[in-house]
Amino acid sequence: MAWLTRDGLDRLVEVLRERGYRVVGPTVRDGAIVLDELSSARELPAGWGVEVGPGHYRLRRRADDAVFAHSAGSQSWKRFLHPSRAKLWSAERDEAGFRVSTEEPEPVRYAFLGVRGCDLAAIGVLDRVLDHGGRYHDRRAGIFIVAVNCTEPGGVCFCASMGCGPGVGAGHDLALTERADGFVVEIGSERGAEVLAAVPTRPAAPDQVEAARAAVDAAADRMGRAMPAADLPDVLTASRESDHWTDVASRCLMCANCTMVCPTCFCTTTEDVTDLTGDHAQRWERWASCFELDYSYIHGGEVRTSGASRYRQWLTHKLGTWHDQFGTSGCVGCGRCIAWCPAGIDLTAEMAALVEQRKGAGDDHRDDTAPG
Ligand code: SF4
Ligand code: SF4
Incomplete structure (x- = not known):
């Protein structure tokens, strides 16, 4: 040292x-x-x-x-x-047709x-x-x-x-x-x-x-809060039909701030833009959020139309199915999503409410599953 x-x-x-x-x-x-x-x-x-x-x-x-x-x-x-936000490519039309050029970042x-x-x-x-x-x-x-x-x-x-x-x-x-x-x-x-x-x-x-x-x-020992010590993926799977999602949705503004400030949320979408002449076009990648209604648009309609289903998707992925997909939790405990939520929604409190609800339902979820 x-x-x-x-x-x-x-x-x-x-x-x-x-x-x-x-x-x-x-x-x-x-x-x-x-x-x-x-x-x-x-x-x-x-x-x-x-x-x-x-x-x-x-x-x-x-x-x-x-x-x-x-x-x-x-x-x-x-x-x-x-x-x-990042430009992926642009296209220009001339006599020979369209010329597409990709944008290589500096x-x-x-x-x-x-x-x-x-x-x-x-x-x-x-x-x-x-x-x-x-x-x-x-x-x-x-x-x-x-x-x-x-x-x-x-x-x-x-x-x-x-x-x-x-x-x-x-x-x-x-x-x-x-x-x-x-x-x-x-x-x-x-x-x-x-x-x-x-x-x-x-x-x-x-x-x-x-x-x-x-x-x-x-x-x-001076942390402001703690994630409940429980098998969170298991609790979330068992809570799929919980009425608590409707309770959170009644407070949640669906603003997507939590996903924008989260250091691990990585979802993106693409946007195509053209000018009025139709001679110039660009494709951009930008951050997207599972709180956006059209994020779950699949072939003619959105899959997650209610706020409850969108909050459930976020929390279940972040603390539950992220383990199956990437071998770790999607949350590192930075607290940004709590501070920058205009409604002050706190995922540790929501998770604690779900854990208590499962205990009330007779489940036993006391295994500590800190992320690897
Ligand atoms: S506390 Fe977890 S979910 Fe919230 S912003 Fe930080 S890493 Fe993301
Ligand atoms: S920041 Fe708060 S109000 Fe906005 S979508 Fe996330 S949980 Fe809902």
């Missing part, structure tokens, strides 16, 4: 930029902490924390100048790996700075779903990840109960734990070691390492 000072963090950003990475990390903009390109570590949100609850997110000033003491904002790293090498445990797990989920060659693979291949062990969970966080935090798992190049006067740094890859060698550090003292570990352990 190494010890990195705050000035050393500035140097780390410089070194990554010198190596051709576009460094992206948290910064303050428009009353929120967003992810954006950083030219210096001085653009990190020093001294800013967040106050988060169901349907609620506010920045708040901290008494210290910590740079990573805030929980997940509305944006996730998904927007860089799997952009919300190659970018990102360095992600400040990836928390939940979001590192979410990148792993996206990799399992989308990393099969093509554009996702090209974007993902060269990414350098500086992860951050979380010491300040927010009010809607529940990564500990999903097995995804607050400490980071595998898949990073470097992992930082923030302390008052610097960072304990752990090396996760050869590439990470090579970059860190270019930054002034010294070996971390045993008491610094121990204090950092204790702060991360303490964060696990």
Whole structure:
């Protein structure tokens, strides 16, 4: 383990930029902490924390100048790996007919700075779903990840109960734990070691390492909520006809915010556009959501016409059938869908209600199935 000072963090950003990475990390903009390109570590949100609850997110000033003491904002790293909108091809008509050209995105090498445990797990989920060659693979291949062990969970966080935090798992190049006067740094890859060698550090003292570990352990006990410890796929399968779906639908606005902010929701649709002459056409891919009515349109009609069926689809896929499809849960416990739901709907509370309902029905679902 190494010890990195705050000035050393500035140097780390410089070194990554010198190596051709576009460094992206948290910064303050428009009353929120967003992810954006950083030219210096001085653009990190020093001294800013967040106050988060169901349907609620506010920045708040901290008494210290910590740079990573805030929980997940509305944006996730998904927007860089799997952009919300991308042009697939365009076509131009001339005397010879149509000429179709595909759009090859400009190659970018990102360095992600400040990836928390939940979001590192979410990148792993996206990799399992989308990393099969093509554009996702090209974007993902060269990414350098500086992860951050979380010491300040927010009010809607529940990564500990999903097995995804607050400490980071595998898949990073470097992992930082923030302390008052610097960072304990752990090396996760050869590439990470090579970059860190270019930054002034010294070996971390045993008491610094121990204090950092204790702060991360303490964060696990300060999560705002927890996913019920039950066999969630089993409960969801047994709850197919539950009247609770109608109860949620009476509160849900079908706005799709939850799926847009979710770091693992990956669904897309395509849109074709033409101009009035008919000589120019384009095909775009954009994020879609199972909350949209036409998302379930199949050959002449929508399959999921009620709000209840759409919420059921989302929760059942996310926490249930995702396991069958991808071998893991689709939820990493980041809490974004709770904070950014205008109705304050909380999937942990909805899941707890379903678990209680099944217990009332005489089922026994007490097996803990934290995601792999
Ligand atoms: S379902 Fe909600 S809490 Fe789970 S990963 Fe998605 S946004 Fe985060
Ligand atoms: S659960 Fe909340 S965020 Fe999701 S569609 Fe319903 S109202 Fe919108």
